[in-house]
Amino acid sequence: MNEKQLIQKCKKNQYSAQLTVYNLYKDMMYNVSLRIVQNRHDAEDIVQESFIKGFDKVHQIKEEVSLGAWLKRIVVNASLDLVRKRKKEYWVDELHVSEEEVKESEIEDFSEMTVELIKECMNNLKEKYRVILVLYMIEDYNHREISELLGLKESTVRNQYRRGKNQLIETIQKTKKNELERLHTGA
Amino acid sequence: MNLKDYIQEHRVEFDEHKISSKADVIFKKNLEKKLHKSSRSKVIYLRHLSIAASFVMLFSTALWFYLENKQLKKKGELIADLTNNSTGTRLEAVYEFSDAFKKEDNQIIKVLINTLLEDENANVKIATIDALLKFPKNEEIRKGLIKALGKEKLPLVQIKLINSLSILREQRAQKPLEDIINNEETFPIVKNNATLAMSTIKQ
Numbered sequence: 001m002n003e004k005q006l007i008q009k010c011k012k013n014q015y016s017a018q019l020t021v022y023n024l025y026k027d028m029m030y031n032v033s034l035r036i037v038q039n040r041h042d043a044e045d046i047v048q049e050s051f052i053k054g055f056d057k058v059h060q061i062k063e064e065v066s067l068g069a070w071l072k073r074i075v076v077n078a079s080l081d082l083v084r085k086r087k088k089e090y091w092v093d094e095l096h097v098s099e100e101e102v103k104e105s106e107i108e109d110f111s112e113m114t115v116e117l118i119k120e121c122m123n124n125l126k127e128k129y130r131v132i133l134v135l136y137m138i139e140d141y142n143h144r145e146i147s148e149l150l151g152l153k154e155s156t157v158r159n160q161y162r163r164g165k166n167q168l169i170e171t172i173q174k175t176k177k178n179e180l181e182r183l184h185t186g187a
Numbered sequence: 188m189n190l191k192d193y194i195q196e197h198r199v200e201f202d203e204h205k206i207s208s209k210a211d212v213i214f215k216k217n218l219e220k221k222l223h224k225s226s227r228s229k230v231i232y233l234r235h236l237s238i239a240a241s242f243v244m245l246f247s248t249a250l251w252f253y254l255e256n257k258q259l260k261k262k263g264e265l266i267a268d269l270t271n272n273s274t275g276t277r278l279e280a281v282y283e284f285s286d287a288f289k290k291e292d293n294q295i296i297k298v299l300i301n302t303l304l305e306d307e308n309a310n311v312k313i314a315t316i317d318a319l320l321k322f323p324k325n326e327e328i329r330k331g332l333i334k335a336l337g338k339e340k341l342p343l344v345q346i347k348l349i350n351s352l353s354i355l356r357e358q359r360a361q362k363p364l365e366d367i368i369n370n371e372e373t374f375p376i377v378k379n380n381a382t383l384a385m386s387t388i389k390q
Contacts, residue, residue: 015223022214030206044210051214052221107190115200118190137191138201165190 003067010058018055025068029075035134036079050075080149102162105169112176121171129164136161269298274308281314291322300331312344316351323355337363342374353384361388
């Protein structure tokens with residue numbers, strides 16, 4: 001069954017089709033949510049609510065949008081809602097800040113880089129930076145999309161992304177340095 | 188290469204977590220409860236509705252039987268009273284019919300017509316005429332009134348009958364009216380009423 005047929009069946013509220021969609025996307029949705037809310041229990045709840053909401057509103061899905069991307073958007077929004085609820089007024093637009101004020105650094109040497117290192121360092125960032133980095137770097141949303149998701153100006157998102165990325169790179173480099181030193185000391 | 192490119196190259200490794208099987212079970216339950224309850228609840232609703240309808244039907248039937256029995260009992264009592272030896276009881280029965288019986292009942296009408304034809308008391312007969320006039324379109328009542336006019340000897344009742352048939356514009360009353368007018372024994376006041384009625388009916 002192709003995606004179009006699956007969507008049609010979901011539009012008819014067919015239980016079996018809904019379960020197929022759930023099984024196809026549940027882990028993707030779970031990982032997306034978990035990266036944002038960082039709590040397994042909350043992420044599971046959000047995934048469930050998102051699927052139910054998705055099936056309930058499936059008639060709104062546009063033809064050009066893939067089912068996965070559409071569901072992902074729902075789970076991202078739901079996860080961000082929870083983060084907002086937990087921290088209350090969290091992401092705030094920056095006033096009088098131009099895009100040039102924050103310079104973006106970059107990693108030059110990826111030879112010692114690992115996914116685990118990135119994850120660990122990302123998780124140690126302040127939440128407001130971590131979420132923007134997750135959305136941009138892992139979920140592959142652009143700054144405009146993130147600004148829509150967070151209800152912020154695009155310039156604010158860009159600046160916070162750069163700050164977050166700079167902190168991430170700094171943390172990665174520090175961690176790598178510490179590891180090297182540990183190795184040397186150990187040797 | 189930049190950091191985002193590196194992450195996107197290793198994107199799959201970021202999705203290492205699996206949702207728990209417990210969550211799967213809960214999801215199925217939630218899905219059934221939230222999006223598939225309508226058909227089930229519709230069935231439950233229909234079931235409840237049919238039970239309620241059955242109760243209503245049962246209650247209505249019981250009520251119908253009760254009311255029908257009550258009416259039958261009342262009717263039986265009324266017929267018995269209409270044929271009672273006591274004038275007072277008969278008169279009360281006629282008034283009871285006027286007040287409480289809103290629908291035509293052929294059996295009672297038959298008894299009332301019989302009362303009109305056979306009763307000895309003028310008051311009972313006059314009250315009976317009033318009671319019968321509740322149903323002016325009833326053919327049996329019209330025929331009964333005509334027959335009573337041909338037979339009646341009591342002047343007060345004769346006048347009541349003449350006026351009633353005049354109001355009803357009953358053409359078939361012309362013959363008994365003529366007989367009354369031509370009868371030498373008829374009271375003058377009755378004759379006058381009959382003459383007036385005749386002219387009204389002929390108009």
